[in-house]
Amino acid sequence: MTDELSRSGRAEQAGRAEQAGRAEQAGRAEEADPPGRADARENRERVLAAARDLFRAEGVDVPLREVARRAGVGPATLYRHFATKQALLAEAFAEPLRACREIVAAGAADPDAWRGLCAVIEGLCALHARDRGLTELFLSHLTGPDIAAAARGRAEDLRAMAGLARRAQAAGRLRADFVLDDLLLMLLANKGIHSGPAPVPPAASARFAAYVVRAFAADPGREGELPGSVGVARALGLSGRPSS
Numbered sequence: 001m002t003d004e005l006s007r008s009g010r011a012e013q014a015g016r017a018e019q020a021g022r023a024e025q026a027g028r029a030e031e032a033d034p035p036g037r038a039d040a041r042e043n044r045e046r047v048l049a050a051a052r053d054l055f056r057a058e059g060v061d062v063p064l065r066e067v068a069r070r071a072g073v074g075p076a077t078l079y080r081h082f083a084t085k086q087a088l089l090a091e092a093f094a095e096p097l098r099a100c101r102e103i104v105a106a107g108a109a110d111p112d113a114w115r116g117l118c119a120v121i122e123g124l125c126a127l128h129a130r131d132r133g134l135t136e137l138f139l140s141h142l143t144g145p146d147i148a149a150a151a152r153g154r155a156e157d158l159r160a161m162a163g164l165a166r167r168a169q170a171a172g173r174l175r176a177d178f179v180l181d182d183l184l185l186m187l188l189a190n191k192g193i194h195s196g197p198a199p200v201p202p203a204a205s206a207r208f209a210a211y212v213v214r215a216f217a218a219d220p221g222r223e224g225e226l227p228g229s230v231g232v233a234r235a236l237g238l239s240g241r242p243s244s
Contacts, residue, residue, distance in 0.1 A: 044081045046071040051092040055133030086146035108160040113172035120211045129205035135191040203230040
């Protein structure tokens with residue numbers, strides 16, 4: 001009987017200890033992540049998701065009230081997390097701008113400067129084809145502390161592309177009259193492909209990039225075949241027979 005009571009006591013003590021441990025753990029979790037803070041984080045993520053979708057599809061001029069409406073929060077909640085539109089833009093485009101820098105850095109690191117430049121042209125056209133707002137942001141006048149990191153990253157990209165272009169010219173592969181503005185014209189034109197009255201396939205940007213490569217090449221005849229037709233006329237509803 002004594003052994004039985006002893007075992008029972010030990011079991012009870014172990015149960016109380018386990019229960020106390022769970023309570024302490026729950027208390028720490030609640031202290032680290034109170035319900036109000038969790039709700040705030042959820043609202044912030046909803047605002048960011050809505051902003052990314054709207055900026056990608058419609059560009060950076062989307063009003064913040066529309067972002068708040070799409071996120072299902074009030075304007076005050078939006079401004080509590082992002083005091084300025086520049087702050088929201090910087091956060092919403094952090095990943096696309098990082099991808100842009102990676103494309104440029106990989107091209108600049110290629111020992112074959114022309115191959116690296118072609119990869120940058122193709123990569124940027126593909127990336128910007130999926131995100132109208134990214135092109136607008138990249139080509140905007142970025143001022144203010146909230147967007148300063150994006151402005152610095154863009155400046156680094158432009159310097160890297162300029163250096164890559166000089167190397168490709170020195171190798172005799174890039175035409176001598178190329179200037180950095182030509183890459184910015186390329187981004188503007190690529191954006192226009194996806195700003196029409198109807199969506200066109202993303203592959204249209206790949207075909208456009210191939211034309212750009214031939215336009216920039218010192219000897220276009222050395223370049224390969226163009227990618228196949230991507231059905232732009234069909235996408236725009238222009239492929240039927242002319243009406244009589």
